[in-house]
Amino acid sequence: MLRVGDLQRSIDFYTKVLGMRLLRTSETPEYKYSLAFVGYSDEAKARSSS
Secondary structure, three states: OOOOOOHHHHHHHHHHHOOOEEEEEEEEHHHOEEEEEEEOOOHHHHHHHO
16 A cells, blocks of 8 residues: 555556556545555456465
8 A cells, every 4th residue: 555645646657657457446535535456457357366
């Protein structure tokens, strides 16, 4: 997990520069934070192979 000041800018970097995929996002407004999960493979495939 990394904390970032600009989530969209970070998503753009990981997806456009490093070639990762945005797997899912999660909003938690009551605690004022958002999560973005990025990776190189499909999350569903990764779960089924473990």
